[in-house]
Amino acid sequence: MLSSRAATRSRFVDWTAPFAIALVLLLAALVLLPMFRLLMTSLTGEARQLTLEHYHQLFADPAFVKPLLTTLWTSAAVGVLCVLAAAPMSWLVSRTDLPGKRLLRTLILASFVTPPFLGAFAWVLLGGPNAGLINQWYYALFGLKPFEATPLINIFSAGGMVFVMALYTFPYVFTFVANSLDVIPSELEEASAILGAPAWRTALDITLPLVMPALLAGFLIAFLQSMTLFGTPAILALPAGIDTMTTKIWSLFQFPPQLGLAAALSLPLLLITVLLLRAQSAIMGRRGYSVIGGKSTGTRLIRLGAWTIPALALFAFVLGSSIVLPYGVLVRTAFVKNWSGPVVGNLSLEHWRFVFFEFSQTRLAFQNTFVLGIAAATAGTILVTTVGYLSLRKLVWGHRYLGFLATAPVAIPGIVLAVGLFLSYTQPPFVLYGTLSIIFLAYLTKELPVGYQQIGASLKSVHPELEDASRIFGATRLRALFDITAPLIRNGVIATWIFIFIGSIRELSATILLFTARTKTISVTMFDLRESNDWGPIAVLSITMLLITFAMILLINHFTDRRLT
Amino acid sequence: MRWMKWNCGIRTLPIALLACAIAAPAAGQETTPAMLAAAAKEGKVVWYSSIDVKVSELIAKAFRADYPNIQIEVERSGSERVFQRINQEYQSGIKNVDVVNSSDASHFIYWKQQKWLAAHTPPDVKRYPAQFKDAEGYYAGWRATLSVMGYNTTLVPAKDAPTGYLDLLDPKWKGKLVKSHPGYSGTSLTGTYAIVKALGWDYLEKLSKQGVQQLQSTTATPKSIASGERAVMVDGNEYNMFIEIDAKSPVAIIYPKEGTPFVTSPTAIFAEAPHPNAARVLQNFLYTAKVQQLAVNEGGTRSLHPDVKDPPGRTPLAQIKILPDDPATMLPLVADIKKRYTALFGN
Incomplete structure (x- = not known):
């Protein structure tokens, strides 16, 4: 086998090396150029001199230190909440005889594709302290009066923000853990059961250590995801006078933009994330294992018995809060005149008529959103598949850099990336501001890690032995790639495309700095409507966006083997 | 390169004259058939406005009814946001806005100082009280x-x-x-x-x-x-x-x-508007008694037009x-x- 590897290398180094170098340069331009501009701008003063004044201002002024602290603790809280909810959920779905798993998985997928800011909109309508529907029910039930009694929920708070963020971030953790459970053979667990360990013991002693890397990865992604969100804090925390890093950067970016400060403010974020990522790879790096050689055998499911009820209650709470109630309130809002009034006598199609027949932004916003989503998903999938294959198979010089560059954007909050892109592409030679291209670059860069992760998982699950076997029987590497690896990762590729597409059409935090009137997307249009409290049209646009997303997923599921639901 | 300009000038003189004939009314104030024809050729007008989104689309709908050949696009946001967007766009060399409405009247002073506005006095504005319009005709209070x-x-x-x-x-x-x-x-x-x-x-x-x-x-x-x-x-x-x-x-x-x-809320035309004729048609339209009355009745605004009456109540x-x-x-x-x-x- 070793000799076959060596042979491969000597035969293909000729054309793969230049190709890889070109890829490294492309990725570097994509990822590093904006970050370089960011760094330079943060160190440049008014008179173009080198200075630390921006940093000085940053750490001397509580107006900047406070958002940093808020961001850190809220993101950590979201990460913890997500792990606490997602770990048992994924175990229940994967290892027990819980009823309705398909439906539950579908609903979790639905929370994954629900744009977080859309959930935040819905939760304003549900958990606004006085007019929010949940509080209205609560007041009515106990004969209380708004303003006099303490509301059941005040969504306009740091806690409210953490809750809503966690609702739409937990699917990341769930996916990580569930995928990991799916590929871990259950033989070890069965052995433990045969030796007489109760189910919980097996879960804690055998399964948990096996999925620990996935849990940590999940926590990390949840942390980073929350830290980079702009919409949720802007919708839920700003009205309470709470700033996070992203909202602070956004406000610094308002005209006339204080670019030096905005750049300086984004670098501590970058640093923290890089450190966290290093820690994560240190934990996971040594535990790399490829556990599937062929197809895994069926798992014996653990009987839940009476535990079915509390297990289902957990799902009901999480999915009720992330899907059922928010979707319900959006539908309700879309079909009534006054969102906080009773349904009876209040029904109306007025908002639908307005959005689709009068609102002049609708068509352009949809068009832009789709052009961007399709372009970013297609380009992104091609890019990460190539990069993933080259770097994970360690085929070429520079594979480390490829992997690093493709994952690096995970450390870059969308809004920070947008500042970097703005700095890089508003002046000659590359003037892209005002075109869809700059937003396309943002989406492509931002989705690289997600795509890379997704395709990487598929690639890792196909052990090189399979390709090597085919090579031993005389196939060329390309032939092995197409005959062996390609069919095995096909679903992974399709999933990657969907992941990037969905990530793109819901993007807000980078778009909010890069859009102009001609290049508005649906998300930005909704954000504009939010600033004037036009909840009816927001609900209509939300529902439409969700319907299109779900239609896409159904369509693609139809063509694959229904693995997604 | 001077000769080249000359050359072009001579060669395109008849066309230039024709263009002049069409474009000339743009410098005038009234909506003439020639201005309308030129506006229809431009096909579009982009209106940045800070008025409520539903009221702005109401005005846009009325405009479409009167001028079906000119597509109107409304970009609504808060006045300060509109101001930031325009400045950001102009700083980046993006010329997208034709007509702007903002409730921060100081914006118009600033834009006028920057020489970004075009002087244009809609016929109706001549009858507006002097304190609500710019003496040089760059802007006037569209709504209050x-x-x-x-x-x-x-x-x-x-x-x-x-x-x-x-x-x-x-x-x-x-x-x-x-x-x-x-x-x-x-x-x-x-x-x-x-x-x-x-x-x-x-x-x-x-x-x-x-x-x-x-x-x-x-x-x-x-x-x-x-x-x-x-x-x-x-x-x-x-x-x-x-x-x-x-x-x-x-x-x-x-x-x-x-x-x-x-709060007076003026509108103005940008000097580098991509649709200059359509912009003038819209600007004239906005100040007519009919539109003013519509904004007052349906949109609840106050008008500075002398013929417009507040509804009872x-x-x-x-x-x-x-x-x-x-x-x-x-x-x-x-x-x-x-x-x-x-x-x-x-x-």
């Missing part, structure tokens, strides 16, 4: 509104309602107030500045301790009290209050006893104590006002 207080009538009985700004400092309003943001809304900025002039920063500092919910737009605050999310609104558009009242929402207007900020301007706007004095203070305000109330 008052930045009023208001309350939810189911949450607050009329007899308990506050009567002015100072009343809001009463502890009983703690956690019940909602206010718009001068960093986003021009009406809020103009209104907040008027409050500062009348009562001082000292007042706002005390107000900020009342647990005020901070929204962005002055179109948002009336919707907030209509939904019952907050009981009393510190500032909001009078026109949105009229719309809510017409829709039978449980709200009532308060004209504060200290005076109500009066609305308090006539003459009976309201007004705090006039003063954009020229405000202009150099804008950044400072926003900064101090944000320090007190957040973003």
